[in-house]
Amino acid sequence: MGNIQEKMNRIIDNIETVFIGKREVAEMLGLTLICGGHVLIEDIPGVGKTTAAASLAKSIHGSYKRIQFTPDVMPADITGFSMYNQKINEFVYYEGVVMNNIILADEINRTSPKTQSSLLEAMEESRVTVDGNTYELPKPFMVIATQNPIEFLGTYPLPEAQLDRFFIKTQIGYPSLEMAQQIMRTYEKDNPLEKLRPVVEIEDILKMQRDIKEVYICEELVEYILKLVNETRRHPDIQLGASPRCAIHLMFAAKAWAAYAGRDFVIPDDIQKFVIPVTAHRLVMKQQVAEAKGSEEKVLNDIVKKVGIPVKIYEKK
Incomplete structure (x- = not known):
């Protein structure tokens, strides 16, 4: 790496x-x-x-x-639009900022x-659909x-x-x-x-982007990520917990940080570093808690303390 x-x-x-x-x-x-x-x-x-x-x-x-x-910004400003071109007798796609x-x-x-x-499809699938036509x-x-x-x-x-x-x-x-x-x-x-x-x-x-997919993460650490995410769904202060997409993003953030640190395997510290940046904005806190500034960060720190790190020393197999 x-x-x-x-x-x-x-x-x-x-x-x-x-x-x-x-x-x-x-x-x-x-x-x-x-x-x-x-x-x-x-x-x-x-x-x-x-x-x-x-x-x-x-x-x-x-x-x-x-x-x-x-x-007054319109979806077409983002995704682009089709306009009929009389010279060539067909609709032509004009690109948007995406x-x-x-x-x-x-x-x-x-x-x-x-x-x-209008950004949802672009952000998730790296494409846009305009007038029934899809553009990568x-x-x-x-x-x-x-x-x-x-x-x-x-x-x-x-x-x-x-x-x-x-x-x-x-x-x-x-x-x-x-x-x-x-x-x-x-x-x-x-x-x-x-x-x-x-x-x-x-x-x-x-x-x-291709190489970080090859960074090794053991099953115990995958389970650790899932436990962290699952705790957000059970916490009494959280109305809506983190999604499965959050778990995937947390895994890839840990892989990227491991590669940036020069390793080809993930350690628990890589995961913990990104728990707040990857997860906090996805949570919906209960009303009485949401008014407190930094409530998401506090709850996530509590969850990290509660969910024990797997004891095993992780090495690439």
Whole structure:
């Protein structure tokens, strides 16, 4: 797995030249990409969400589009549309923004549920259907969606079905004073994003997506993941627990982190690292609990403590 480790470090180091001081977020983006997943970033404006998405696309030599979601954005803006062409006497498909490797769905909760749902097929099956015709999306394909955690006026909360399609939910947060000074100096005279160059190619990403499937995870750790997910369905504070898709995503996140660490096998720490990022946004807490900030994280930490790690020392067989 040294090849994945070396290329992932190359991508993340490159992103860090413009997305400064947030290596862990860059790692989450990179690892989600090689898992074939999508990311939801919930954070305030101005902390670098657009920079992170654009720098990832540039680093892998991929195509990139940003769409600002507003109530008047239509599904056809996302998926594309067919229009009759009189010259050739047939309908022609005009591509929407999804026909790119990486798309930034900015403030996704500001558009209507109908437009939000236009992303569901693309996120799950990497294709779109327009007027009965199906079009495959470019590979790799990744949605990086953002939403503001504070402002709720004029927003449409994402339904559980759509939240469940996001591999990871993360936050960026404010930079430290030292990092803020570095950011200001870096952007003082020009935008370094404009000078960013690719460090890997699309073919490298596709190969990494295939390679992480070969990372070994023993049956005991598969069972450990299932026990963690099952506990979310039984916890008294949780109204709706994690789905089977969550268990699959947690397994692949652990595999990707193992490969990034230079291992070809998963250990319990790999799983525990991603329990909150992969699971928290999929939970629906009971009303009396949901009002407490960070209730999902607290409950998940309790579940991790409750579900014992298998005692056996795991090695690749």
